[in-house]
Amino acid sequence: MSQPQVLPDTPDASSYRDVWTFTEYVEGELFQTSFEALAAAKKIASLTGMKVGTVVIGYKIPDEVPQALIRRGADYVVIVDDVELERYNPLTYASALVQVAQERKPWAFVFVADDIGRDVAPRVAYRLKTGLATDCIDYEMGEIYQGVVGQTFKNVLAQVRPDFASRIAKIFTPRHRPQISSMRPGYFKPLPEDPSRKGEIFRVKWSAKEEELNKFSVLEVKRLPEEEGVELLSADFVVGLGLGIVRRTRGDPDPKYVLDMARKINELLAQRLKVKTAIGASRALVWAEVRELKDFITPGRQIGQTGKTISPKVYVAVGISGAIQHKVGIMRSRKIVAINTDPEAPIKDMASYMINEDLYEALPKLYESLKRRLE
């Protein structure tokens, strides 16, 4: 059997300092998720006693941008401002990020796991010859034994992410720097604005290489229409529908009836309690493309690891088993009510209340009892 290929260690790993984020400033808009990344970096910095830096890339970046980042937790801001960086281009952005990382050597580097972060972070990690832990939901400090070099590494970053199966994985990058990760939006609350915070601003010169500019050019930027299910992100009360809605203990299942019941419950709460409500779904239901639900249960409504992360006051999981990939999207819910015929369904670990009953019977009862109470 051939020996595993071992990437050489970062030669001067001990000279790497500070926790960085990549701030997305695109078409004049500072993405709010960049403040979440700063909150994640702040957590890592508090565990390590390091500073928080952030890199902003663009053209004619107004002074307001670094100031806003400092107010939200950055100790310093590294700005790369160049006409070639006016529009997002993975090659030029990766080139600028690699250059500043090579010059200034951050210990950890956090990207947001969104369209841009998912595109640029692997390119940066590859060029810096280090690892990338994607879709992280938390960070800790830890130690790891690495068999391939027969050594235990202490005080390395544990980059916590959902596993592909049913667990949480901790990813370590003990022998390489920076320790690069992407952070799932929705897991770190932006720090409140602190107008008294002071920080440094560094402006860095960068010039694109000919081959980076010639590979492709951006001709036009079009904004997509607002995504479906966006109301899930700010709703106080969310009903999540799962594949259980196509099964029924007695009689034929009627998924449209279940959707209508969920809507009735939401309308009742919205009217009586003046709360924001929304309906989401598990991936299994989205993928099932149930004919009667096809215009409403779309990928934009998917909750979970590859869907939206929600943080309602109450989440009602209807016919959802509670796979880890679903759980990571609902773990910030304050209370979880699960309706499931199986008392051992994994959702029970998270549920504050478990209703072990056929959802076709439980939902109308839930509606009636809410109506009585609210009247």
Ligand SMILES: Cc1cc2nc3c(=O)[nH]c(=O)nc-3n(C[C@H](O)[C@H](O)[C@H](O)COP(=O)(O)OP(=O)(O)OC[C@H]3O[C@@H](n4cnc5c(N)ncnc54)[C@H](O)[C@@H]3O)c2cc1C
């Ligand atoms: C890489 C990867 C990413 C993924 N991302 C996501 C994601 O973002 N979001 C997500 O949701 N999933 C995701 N998944 C899929 C996930 O693993 C599960 O397959 C999915 O969440 C299961 O959906 P479900 O609970 O609706 O269906 P099932 O697992 O089939 O569960 C249905 C549940 O309904 C109950 N039930 C059946 N009939 C009734 C009834 N009449 N009344 C009451 N209860 C009933 C059953 O007991 C069961 O617990 C991902 C998987 C992978 C591998």
